[in-house]
Amino acid sequence: MNEEKKKTTGEPDFEKLAATTAPGKFNKIITIILTAICIVLAAFIIYRMMTTESSTQLSAPVADNAIAAVNVSAEPATIKDFSKISRLNGEVTRSGAAIAIYPEITTTGTVTEILVEKGDTVNAGDIVAYIDPSRPGASYKASPVTAKASGIVNDIPVTIGQTVSASQAVVTIVGTSDLVVEASIPEKFLGTIAEGMSATMEAVAYPGREYTGVLTYIAPTVDTASRTSDIEIRFIGDTSGLKEGMYIRLNLETEHIANALTVPESALDTYLGNDIVYLADGDTAIRTIVTTGSTNGVDTVITSGLNEGDMVITAGNVTDGTAINVVNQEN
Numbered sequence: 044m045n046e047e048k049k050k051t052t053g054e055p056d057f058e059k060l061a062a063t064t065a066p067g068k069f070n071k072i073i074t075i076i077l078t079a080i081c082i083v084l085a086a087f088i089i090y091r092m093m094t095t096e097s098s099t100q101l102s103a104p105v106a107d108n109a110i111a112a113v114n115v116s117a118e119p120a121t122i123k124d125f126s127k128i129s130r131l132n133g134e135v136t137r138s139g140a141a142i143a144i145y146p147e148i149t150t151t152g153t154v155t156e157i158l159v160e161k162g163d164t165v166n167a168g169d170i171v172a173y174i175d176p177s178r179p180g181a182s183y184k185a186s187p188v189t190a191k192a193s194g195i196v197n198d199i200p201v202t203i204g205q206t207v208s209a210s211q212a213v214v215t216i217v218g219t220s221d222l223v224v225e226a227s228i229p230e231k232f233l234g235t236i237a238e239g240m241s242a243t244m245e246a247v248a249y250p251g252r253e254y255t256g257v258l259t260y261i262a263p264t265v266d267t268a269s270r271t272s273d274i275e276i277r278f279i280g281d282t283s284g285l286k287e288g289m290y291i292r293l294n295l296e297t298e299h300i301a302n303a304l305t306v307p308e309s310a311l312d313t314y315l316g317n318d319i320v321y322l323a324d325g326d327t328a329i330r331t332i333v334t335t336g337s338t339n340g341v342d343t344v345i346t347s348g349l350n351e352g353d354m355v356i357t358a359g360n361v362t363d364g365t366a367i368n369v370v371n372q373e374n
Contacts, residue, residue, distance in 0.1 A: 111366075112326065112366040112367055112368040113328075113359050113360060113361055113365055113366065113367050113368065114359060114367075114368050114370045115323065115328070115356045115357075115358060115359030115361060115367045115368070115369055115370065116356070116357045116358040116359060116369070116370065116371045117323040117354040117355060117356050117357060117369045117371075118306070118307055118310070118354070118355060118357050119351075119352050119353065119354055119355070120304055120305070120306050120345060120349045120350065120351055120352065120353045120355060121304070121305055121306075121351065122302055122303065122304050122305075122351050123302075123303065123305060124299065124300070124301050124302070124303070125298075125299070125300040125303040125305055125337065125339070125342060125344055126296050126298070126299050126339065127235070127296070127297050127298035127299075127337055127338075127339040128294050128295065128296055128297065128339060129228065129232055129235075129236075129294075129295045129297045130292070130293070130294055130295075131226045131227070131228060131293040131294075131295060132226065132290070132291070132292060132293065133224040133225055133226030133244070133276065133290075133291040133292075133293045134224065134225055134226070134288065134289065134290060134291060135222055135223075135224055135246070135285050135286065135287055135288060135289040135291055136222070136223060136224075136225050136287055136288070137195075137217050137218060137221070137222060137223065137287060138218075138221055138223045138275070138277070141197060141198075141215050141216065141217050142191065142192050142194060142215065142216050142217070142218065143212035143214075143215050144171060144188055144189075144190055144191060144212060144213055144214040144215070144216065145188075145209060145210065145211070145212055145213065146172075146174045146176075146186065146188050146207060146209060146211075146213055147186060147187075147188070147189075147209075148174055148176040148186055148208075148209050149176070149209065150176065150208070150209070151176070151206055151207065151208050151209075152174035152175055152176035152177075152186060152206070152207060153174065153175045153204060153205070153206055153207075154172060154173075154174060154201050154202065154203050154204060154205045154206075154207060154213070155173045155174065155175045155185065155203065155204075156172060156173040156185075156203065157171070157172045157199060157201070157202075157203060157213075157214075158170060158171055158172060158173075159171045159172075159196050159199070159214060160196065160199070161196050161197060161198065161199060162195065162196060162197075163195070163196045164193075164194070164195050164196075165190045165193065165194060165195075165196060165216060166190065166193045167190055167191060167192050167193050168189055168190065169189065169190045170187045170188065170189050170190075171188050171189065171190055171196075171213065171214045172187075172188040172201075172213045172214060173185045173186065173187055173188065174186045174187075174188060174207065174213075188213050188214070190214070190216065192216070192218065193216075193218070194216035194217050194218045195216060195217055196214055196215070196216050197215055197216060197217050198214070198215040199213070199214055199215075200212055200213075200215065201213050217287075221277060221278065222278055222282050222285055222287070223256075223259070223275050223276060223277050223278065224242075224244060224256065224275070224276040224278070224291050224293060225273065225274075225275055225276075226273070226274055226275075226276065226291075226293055227266070227269065227271035227272065227273055227274070228271060228272055228274050228295070229270065229271055230265050230270045230271060230272065232297055233261070233265075233272060235297040235298050236258060236261065236274075236295065236297050237258070237261075238258055238259060238260070238261060239257060239258065240257070240258040240295065240296050240297070240299075241255065241256070241257055241258075241296050242255070242256045242257065242258060242276050242293055242294060242295045242296065243255055243256075243293075243294045244256060244276070244278075244291050244292065244293050244294070245291070245292045246284070246285060246289050246290070246291055246292075247289070247290045247291075247292070248284070248289060249284055252284075254278060254280075254281070254282065254285070255278070255279045255280055256276040256277055256278045256279050257276065257277055257279055258274060258275075258276055258295065259275050259276065259277045260273075260274060260275035261273075261274050262274065274295075276293065276295075298337055300336075300337065300344060303336070303344045304344065304345045304346075304349060304350075304351060305342040305343060305344055305345065306320060306342070306343055306345055306349070306355050307341070307342060307343075307355070307357050308338055308340065308341060308342060308343050309357045309358065310343075310355040310356065310357045311333075311335065311343055314330060314332075317332045318332070318333050318334065318335050319331060319332050319333060320333055320348075320349070320355045320356070321355065321356040321361050321362075321363075322353055322354060322355060322356070323354040323355070323356055323367060323369050326366060326367055326368065327364060327365070327366060327367060328356060328359075328361040328362065328363065328364065328365040328366075328367050329363065329364075330362070330363035331348055331349070332348055333345050333347065333348030333349055334346045334347040334348055354369070
């Protein structure tokens with residue numbers, strides 16, 4: 044009965060096959076058949092899993108197509124006076140050259156007395172020293188040395204007993220003119236400064252105390268070694284506490300533009316070689332090409348591309364069309 048059934052169904056007669064086949068060969072055939080079945084089942088399972096996942100993705104609800112907004116900071120483009128500052132080091136001195144005082148003798152003489160010390164204030168006509176111009180064996184004759192101008196003694200290049208001639212200075216004084224600051228400015232800034240520009244200064248001895256002044260002199264030459272030119276700043280107003288030789292930190296206004304349209308320097312970026320800013324247009328960032336002028340490290344002058352009040356993004360990673368949320372807008 045079983046044999047007839049196997050014949051009619053076409054199923055392999057494993058018993059007969061086992062009886063007519065060597066045991067090792069039979070086992071190998073069975074292994075091949077089972078491996079094939081496993082491969083087919085694995086492929087079927089993988090296919091079903093992929094089909095199910097694809098179906099799930101297609102049937103999943105679609106999001107609102109909303110992209111998370113980027114938090115940004117924004118400030119308005121503002122019209123104000125723009126200043127560019129150059130920071131230099133200088134030294135307090137007095138305007139005018141030093142004045143040398145010479146003895147009024149015809150040949151030579153001996154310094155017999157010095158009546159002043161460094162730092163003393165003298166007036167024109169004051170006697171500062173005495174010279175004995177007499178020859179050996181002749182009677183002593185004191186010859187006074189008088190100041191030709193008022194000022195402060197800054198050098199005494201002779202000593203008592205020294206022989207001097209009519210061409211040798213006995214005392215040097217500096218005028219009691221106003222205090223000034225002398226400094227050197229790099230050559231590259233010469234095109235941006237002019238006499239009359241304002242300056243603020245701070246003495247190392249008085250941190251936090253601000254002095255003001257005005258640029259009164261620019262040297263007509265450039266030092267070929269340092270590539271700098273000498274300038275002079277005259278103090279305006281209070282100079283209390285200042286002394287000659289003091290070290291000064293100088294802030295010189297090298298450029299001033301009245302009623303300039305400015306934006307914070309942090310708002311500026313570049314795109315394809317152009318200067319740009321991103322405007323906060325409602326809840327969207329809009330890329331805008333601008334033309335820039337001077338910058339002072341804080342603000343930048345905008346000469347075209349913006350209007351007063353336009354909100355420029357100063358912080359936040361955005362590009363053209365980015366959805367934004369302005370979190371600290373300043374009006």
